[in-house]
Amino acid sequence: AQKITQTQPGMFVQEKEAVTLDCTYDTSDQSYGLFWYKQPSSGEMIFLIYQGSYDEQNATEGRYSLNFQKARKSANLVISASQLGDSAMYFCAMREGSGTASKLTFGTGTRLQVTL
């Protein structure tokens, strides 16, 4: 089974609108972390937001928020007030376990296109 599932290969959103990118995950660990990254065409992977499995509040970073629904194993990224510069690939990722291992498992990504 896929550990990270992103079901939207591509999304369009108009400038200034909000958009939600879906991510579901599968793990039997109680302690894990969920990440969202943005990858523009230049290739660099830009860290956006992080949610720990024990965090009770949804993570927020500026225009980014993570809608964390633990029972449903979902960690959707919400981008408010979209900008043209938000056009990029977006990856959801998970790190499992409470030890010091740092392996990330990525989803297949969602390509977001922001239009005028």
Place this chain on the structure above:
Amino acid sequence: KAGVTQTPRYLIKTRGQQVTLSCSPISGHRSVSWYQQTPGQGLQFLFEYFSETQRNKGNFPGRFSGRQFSNSRSEMNVSTLELGDSALYLCASTLGGITEAFFGQGTRLTVV
């Protein structure tokens, strides 16, 4: 503070050659992980180093190897290059454990 630095940014090699990629993590970060990104396979974990020790390894052939130095800088080496090794290689730096992971700009390797 300085981010994660990967060198070189671009590389063209011939089949059968070997290549070494370098990654300097954020100051104070002791964990360095390497990932391969291809259009067909997506992002795949190669290996992770923490305090000069390999802690975790992905499902890649032995041609892929790495090491970490005492200053936390890491190198990965690919020997006997194949066309399928053409990819974007990304390095991630973390303090260790379940914390934010920051990536470098990647090295784009083309094997011809």
